Amino acid sequence: MKKKYKAIVNDQFDFHLTSDDAIPFEMPDSKRLHATNEHQSVNAEFRSTDFHQRKYTVRINAALYEVEIKTELDILIDQLGLSADVSSVFNELKAPMPGLIVDVLTEAGAKVKAGDGLIVLEAMKMENKLTASHDGIVKSVHVKKSDAVEKGSVLIEFEKDEKNK
Amino acid sequence: MKKINKILVANRGEIALRVMKTIRKMGLRSVAVYSEADKHSPHVLYADQAVCIGPPPSSQSYLKGDEIIKIAKELGADAIHPGYGFLSENAVFAKKVQENGLIFIGPNPHAIEIMGDKLASKAAVKEYGIPMVPGTDHAVTNVEEAIATANKTGFPILIKASAGGGGKGMRVVEKAEDVKEQMQRAINEATAAFGDGSVFIEKYVSSPRHIEMQVLADKQGNTVYLFERECSIQRRNQKVVEEAPSTVLTEKLRKEMGEAAVNVAKACNYIGAGTVEFLVDDSGNFYFLEMNTRLQVEHPVTEFITGIDLVEQQIKVAEGESLSFGQEDLKINGHAIELRVMAEDVWNNFNPDTGAITRYEMPKGENVRVDDGVNQGSEVSIYYDSLLAKLITFGQNRPEAIQNMINAIDNYIIEGVKTTLPFGHFVCTHPHFLSGDFNTGFIPKYFSEEIAHSLHEKNAKTAARLALYQYLQEAKKLRLPVNPQTD
Numbered sequence: 001m002k003k004k005y006k007a008i009v010n011d012q013f014d015f016h017l018t019s020d021d022a023i024p025f026e027m028p029d030s031k032r033l034h035a036t037n038e039h040q041s042v043n044a045e046f047r048s049t050d051f052h053q054r055k056y057t058v059r060i061n062a063a064l065y066e067v068e069i070k071t072e073l074d075i076l077i078d079q080l081g082l083s084a085d086v087s088s089v090f091n092e093l094k095a096p097m098p099g100l101i102v103d104v105l106t107e108a109g110a111k112v113k114a115g116d117g118l119i120v121l122e123a124m125k126m127e128n129k130l131t132a133s134h135d136g137i138v139k140s141v142h143v144k145k146s147d148a149v150e151k152g153s154v155l156i157e158f159e160k161d162e163k164n165k
Numbered sequence: 166m167k168k169i170n171k172i173l174v175a176n177r178g179e180i181a182l183r184v185m186k187t188i189r190k191m192g193l194r195s196v197a198v199y200s201e202a203d204k205h206s207p208h209v210l211y212a213d214q215a216v217c218i219g220p221p222p223s224s225q226s227y228l229k230g231d232e233i234i235k236i237a238k239e240l241g242a243d244a245i246h247p248g249y250g251f252l253s254e255n256a257v258f259a260k261k262v263q264e265n266g267l268i269f270i271g272p273n274p275h276a277i278e279i280m281g282d283k284l285a286s287k288a289a290v291k292e293y294g295i296p297m298v299p300g301t302d303h304a305v306t307n308v309e310e311a312i313a314t315a316n317k318t319g320f321p322i323l324i325k326a327s328a329g330g331g332g333k334g335m336r337v338v339e340k341a342e343d344v345k346e347q348m349q350r351a352i353n354e355a356t357a358a359f360g361d362g363s364v365f366i367e368k369y370v371s372s373p374r375h376i377e378m379q380v381l382a383d384k385q386g387n388t389v390y391l392f393e394r395e396c397s398i399q400r401r402n403q404k405v406v407e408e409a410p411s412t413v414l415t416e417k418l419r420k421e422m423g424e425a426a427v428n429v430a431k432a433c434n435y436i437g438a439g440t441v442e443f444l445v446d447d448s449g450n451f452y453f454l455e456m457n458t459r460l461q462v463e464h465p466v467t468e469f470i471t472g473i474d475l476v477e478q479q480i481k482v483a484e485g486e487s488l489s490f491g492q493e494d495l496k497i498n499g500h501a502i503e504l505r506v507m508a509e510d511v512w513n514n515f516n517p518d519t520g521a522i523t524r525y526e527m528p529k530g531e532n533v534r535v536d537d538g539v540n541q542g543s544e545v546s547i548y549y550d551s552l553l554a555k556l557i558t559f560g561q562n563r564p565e566a567i568q569n570m571i572n573a574i575d576n577y578i579i580e581g582v583k584t585t586l587p588f589g590h591f592v593c594t595h596p597h598f599l600s601g602d603f604n605t606g607f608i609p610k611y612f613s614e615e616i617a618h619s620l621h622e623k624n625a626k627t628a629a630r631l632a633l634y635q636y637l638q639e640a641k642k643l644r645l646p647v648n649p650q651t652d
Contacts, residue, residue, distance in 0.1 A: 007629030013622055015629045022634035023627065032575075037627055043575065043590075044631060051639045056632035061594075062574050063512075063587035063621070065628035069636050098519055098546070150544075151520040 006070040093118055093130060093156040101147045106156070110138045119143070119155050130155070169244045169268060169484050170194060173237040174212070176248030177227060178538030179554055180460070181208035184246050187476040196242050198233055200226035202546050207538055214240055221548045227251045230258040234265050244268035244483060246476075250550070253459040254281055270483045272458050276433040280456040284327040284365055286433075290453060293428040298444065298452040300367035306352075308345045311366050315344060318368035324348055326355030327363040334358060337369050370452065372606035373444040375399065376411050377457075378426035379467045381478055382435045385487040390423035391471050392497055394440075394463055398592060400515050400608045405585060406592050407463035408502045409470050412563065412601030413445065422451055429456055437482050438464070438475050462505065465534060465557045469501035500566040501559045504574070504589035506537075507551040511588040512621040514614055517551045520544070523581035528573040532559040532566075535577075545582050553584065563601075567593050588612070591620070 002018040009015070023042070025035030035042045047057040047064065054069040070078070103120040106112060112132045119130040137159040143149060172188050173196040174181045185195040185208065197212030202221035209215045216236050219226040230252055237245055245262050247253035247270070256277040262269040271277070280286045287302050299318040304327060305311050315322045315338070324347060326334025334355035336347045348364065356362035375396045382388040395411035396404045414422070426441035433456070440461045442454040464475050473490075482488070509515045525541040537554030539545070545553065558573050560566030571593050574586050595611060597603045 005633055007633060009625040009629050013625045013629075015626055017629065017633055019633070019637060021630050022637055023630040024634055025631060033631070035631065037630075042627060042631070044627070046631075046635065047580070049635060049639070051636070054636055056628075056635055058628035058631055060624045060628055061587055061590040062577070063590075063624060064580065065625050067629050067632035069629075069633055098544070 004072050004075070006075050008068045008070065009065050011066075091158055091160055092154045093132075093158075095121060095149045095151055095153050095155055096128075096130070097121070098151045099128075099149060101143045101145055101149060101155075104141060104143065104145060106138050106141065108138055108140050112136055112138060121149070167243060167268075167484075169480060171196060171213075171240070171242045172244045172246050172270070172480070173198065173233065173240070173242040174208070174246050174248065175227070175233050175252055176246075176250070177203050177206065177208060177549065178552065179536045180248040180250075180462070180538070182211055182538050183536045184248060184460075184476050185211050187474055187480070188246075190474075191477060191480065193480075196237065196240050198227070198236060200548070202544070202548055206543070207540055216240070221546065223251065223548065230255065230261060234262060234267065237262075237267055238265060242267065244270050244480075246270040246479070247459065249459050249462055254457070256281065268483050270437065270479050272436050272439065273434065276435050277458045279433045280458050282327055283325065283455060284363065286455060287453075289432045290429050293425075293432055295425050295429060295453045296451060298367045298370060298454075301365045303365065304363035305348075305365055308348060311344050311348055312341050314366045315341065318366075321369040321371070323367045323369040324351040324364050325367060326351060326359060326361070327365060328355065328359035328361040334364065370444050370446050372604045373446050374411070374413065374604045375404075375442065375454075376414070376422070376445050376451070377440050377442040377461070378423055379461070379464070379475070380426050380430045380435065380439050380441060381475070381482070381488065382430050382437065382439070383482045383488045384436055384485055387488050387491070388427045388430050388435070389488065389490070389492045389495060390426050391467050391473065391475075391495060393419065393422065394461075394466055396463060397603060397605045398598075398607050399605055404463065405505050405507075405588065405608075406502065406598075407466055408500065408563075408566070409466040410497050410500065413449070415449075418449060418451070425451075425453065429453065438479050462552070462555070463503050465536060465555060466501040466503050469534070469557060469559045470497050470499055471495060472498065499559055499561050500563045501557060502566045502570050502593075503555055503557045504570065504592075505552055505585060506554040506556055506577070506579070506589075507585045508545045508553055508582040509551050509585055510583040511585055511591075512617050514617075515585075518545070518583040519547055520582045522553075522579060524578055525580075526576070526578040528556070528576035530569070530573065532569050533557070533573045534559075553579070553582075556586075556589070564599075567599065 005017045007015045023035050023037055025033040027033045032045045044060045047059050049056050056067045058065045099121045102122045105117045114132055114134050116132045117129045121128050139157040139159045141156050143155050171194040174184050188195045194213045197209050197215040198218045199209045200221045218232055252258045256274040259269045260274040279289050301314050321337050321339045324336045334351050336351045338344055338347045351364045352362040376393050378393050379391040393411050394407050394409045396407045398406040429441045438460055440457040443451045444454055445451045508518045510518050522543045527535050534557040539553045558566050558569035560569050574589050592598050
């Protein structure tokens, strides 16, 4: 039986693939790759590769695609909900947009429930309350009132093993 | 008229930097003004002098005309270049600049005023016989009159705000029953947006081409046209890709439109660089739309095909020099295309994106020009419009210019924010763009949200399949089993 894989792209698309779906290519100048798909030449290059995390960033026709490859075992573990390595999405609260911290509603060590308010971020002239996506314990808070933060910066970290409690 | 030695550039981003480059080339000095958000911007670093004028919001910085004039006088600037947007089409500001003994690099305030009002501009150009879209030439408040006009021109009609711009106060009406309601809405919108509720009626030209003529006039009364720019690829009434020349203008039509543009400029005693916008329908009829009394975003395509630096001409004309060339000296050489590189998510309805630019590499090459206002590390903020840069390519002919654009897009690396580069690639490889058979309906027709989504998904799948191959190769190379845990 062929090995099965799941590819998650830009956290938006899921594709179920087998090794037969892999598009072979060559990289003559170690940057731009040569490949054809359905007789069309593919205009692509790798912007980053990370074998251990199985994460790859591919630029196709000037657009960036971040691909995460999951193996059969990963898929199985995910299905059983046994994942020891809780996805970082759940481990951290990141700023969804650049802005100003108006208020911090929690502190290190606090137990929070899904939906609890954690941070109030002002951006685009609006106050946005950032809430907990799941139950957990706050490990550390990285910002304080009136800090300016960039998009994607980590605001709060959660204890990792909380999900398996 | 006094000699200009130092110019304050009352703008930011790519246009401020572009204007300063010509100022330096001419051996003159530049002064930048900037908001707190733009402290580290390229235009601030490039200028000979730079002054912070306030907090990030435009209303507290780039729109503070009086403050800008004060700084210009304090630093001994002779002139103010307004760029585009912000104060560039503000007649009151232009007048104040002059009253303070400074030169406004642009037309006289009167011309700005006339052309800023759609009805006044129609009235001004009327005696020159400029073709206009059939409709009313005065403000309409009476629904009966509106319906009578519509019956004459035929439906659909367009109700437009006289003071309008950017699609505000504009409504398409398909049938007589809807006129009353839509007219009231247009009036309300226009009153709210511009403080002036005058509306007028025009025949609605569906999916026209948007073609504009560049004009240049000196104070001695010489006015020339520097040919057309095709600007039909638009989303939400805003241009994304422009080119010169247009694929549909014959020599005859080009001359007719060019001469009409010169007459529009003459109708308001225009001085400096300006742009006359026209709609062109399927049958090659053209109609006067409006005149933009400033340098246009897409001016570089004209510079490529004529070899003329428009900013240099603006400065010389402002100093009182007469144009050193006449209409017969101007020739179109080759073809140029511009892509507006904006911080937008093209796969998601062109929604603006913000954040830090984590990686920035410009394409290079003889036939490639990048007018940019950002750098690696720049923060794309929520305060200003999303234009990061303009990518312009040139070729001996259109296919060559397009191929150069595709290559330049490939070599333009911007990471950290999403950009319109993928859309540029889409346009430059689209059969209807390649054949020249397109109009303002291009994006709604060929790049609707559904189409964009399925293209995005297709690319994502290709990326996934390439990444899988890379993963399998790496696994083989490291002589590890493909899935170590199962071994």
